[in-house]
Amino acid sequence: SQQGEEDPQALSIQEGENATMNCSYKTSINNLQWYRQNSGRGLVHLILIRSNEREKHSGRLRVTLDTSKKSSSLLITASRAADTASYFCATVLTGGGNKLTFGTGTQLKVEL
Amino acid sequence: GAVVSQHPSWVICKSGTSVKIECRSLDFQATTMFWYRQFPKQSLMLMATSNEGSKATYEQGVEKDKFLINHASLTLSTLTVTSAHPEDSSFYICSATDRAWPRDQFFGPGTRLTVL
Numbered sequence: 001s002q003q004g005e006e007d008p009q010a011l012s013i014q015e016g017e018n019a020t021m022n023c024s025y026k027t028s029i030n031n032l033q034w035y036r037q038n039s040g041r042g043l044v045h046l047i048l049i050r051s052n053e054r055e056k057h058s059g060r061l062r063v064t065l066d067t068s069k070k071s072s073s074l075l076i077t078a079s080r081a082a083d084t085a086s087y088f089c090a091t092v093l094t095g096g097g098n099k100l101t102f103g104t105g106t107q108l109k110v111e112l
Numbered sequence: 113g114a115v116v117s118q119h120p121s122w123v124i125c126k127s128g129t130s131v132k133i134e135c136r137s138l139d140f141q142a143t144t145m146f147w148y149r150q151f152p153k154q155s156l157m158l159m160a161t162s163n164e165g166s167k168a169t170y171e172q173g174v175e176k177d178k179f180l181i182n183h184a185s186l187t188l189s190t191l192t193v194t195s196a197h198p199e200d201s202s203f204y205i206c207s208a209t210d211r212a213w214p215r216d217q218f219f220g221p222g223t224r225l226t227v228l
Contacts, residue, residue, distance in 0.1 A: 100217060105154075
């Protein structure tokens, strides 16, 4: 299946540190998106990176995409306790319309 | 803008009963709605895609007779879990795309279903 693998599965850091999460996928994509989900809640869209882009920034978020390696990373700088959540990458396949395929997710815990 | 609501936010039912979950786009016309299921500490799995006025397209392995989807208007889609069993207990999330911005999916807050 196309479902992306994310690592690490869980990450625990101290407030102020940076958090890096990685996502790998299997087939050609149109774009890759990152979402955040607080426990038991819906998803919040964080950032979208197109297949012809290599890096994108949004506030404290930095996303990279390496289509040759079929991988992406999400970096959260200067993390805060409020960043504690699960983070998912999701891909839109080439020719896949707007259907999203989600990765396995990374549970991030930011401790005070 | 681009708000999607779900109702109910949680529901508990007895095994064998049917449960209906509503997904509404509050301030835009949703030409396409998606239904996902998420088991605890797992990822979202797409169940089906529904387009207004047409039959839903189900993903492989999802029983269409068990998970009935109706997208009768541009602002409402419903998912009915028929003859629910404990293994159907899960978090059900819908998303919708705006006719004007078909690339972006807007997610609802989810519905927690517990089948006793």
